[in-house]
Amino acid sequence: FPNDLNLRGVRIVVDCAHGATYHIAGHVFHELGAEVVSIGNQPDGMNINYECGATKPSAMQAAVKQHRADVGIALDGDGDRVIMADADGTLYDxxxxxxxxxxxxxxxxxxxxxxxxxxxxxxxxxxxxxxxxxxxxxxxxxxxxxxxxxxxxxxxxxxxxxxxxxxxxxxxxxxxxxxxxxxxxxxxxxxxxxxxxTAELILLPQVLLNVKIKNGFDYKKAPEIQQAVKQAESELGANGRVLLRPSGTEPLIRVMVEGKLEDQVQTLAKRIAYTVETAAKAA
Structure with missing residues (x-):
């Protein structure tokens, strides 16, 4: 943060997720002049990330509105993630x-x-x-x-x-x-x-579906899945994207589709997910 800049006159809600930053984060922003409302700063060894922090920013959103803050900051339990909110509680990822x-x-x-x-x-x-x-x-x-x-x-x-x-x-x-x-x-x-x-940044609708598969199923070798992906990519054109990604921890294929039209994205994601599910069962 620049030495010649401060946060005087800014009211900030800081959610520490009852985690690693509970005794640090609020002081950092306070020392820079901000009026700080700290939440999620009472860890008991069991409540880290519970209903708070960057993984559950609704607590921060509510506090921003309650305290009429200018901005909200939600950290996660180990302090390496941040989600923020504007004065009206709108989240920014x-x-x-x-x-x-x-x-x-x-x-x-x-x-x-x-x-x-x-x-x-x-x-x-x-x-x-x-x-x-x-x-x-x-x-x-x-x-x-x-x-x-x-x-x-x-x-x-x-x-x-x-x-x-x-x-x-x-x-x-x-x-x-x-x-x-x-x-x-x-x-x-x-x-x-x-x-x-951030007004120039328009996030596109994105749908993520998890499809259970058998252990060892290789979706890349299923021609019907590849055809479904190619068809979806053709329909989306340059303004969309399709991604199939196996989970690293579970027998799942994650199907992600994004594009400008939410209805289209939903339809294509469900179509691909159904194709993956059908192919996996037949394998």
Missing amino acids: GDQLLYAIAKHRQQCGQFKGGIAGTLMTNLGLELALERLNIPFGRAKVGDRYVLEMLLAKGWQWGGENSGHIVCLDKHTTGDGIISALQVLTALRLSGATLRDY
């Missing part, structure tokens, strides 16, 4: 926060390289970055893979829609507090709200 950071760095003449996302990053972010002439790459899902891409390409910024954000010009790994400070810097210097600052 990792894709939107990463866009705000990239846009600000570019406006300040500090941007170089590109942005690393993952296979699950919303296509809307990729298109918005393209309009800013910012290169974008997709890594496998997981912040470790985002970091690997950043190091391989010599880039500095990347993240996941879940709220893992990496800013290598400020730190060496994901840190929710530091990531939130980068967003707040952009908002303070621009005088804009989160809604206004």
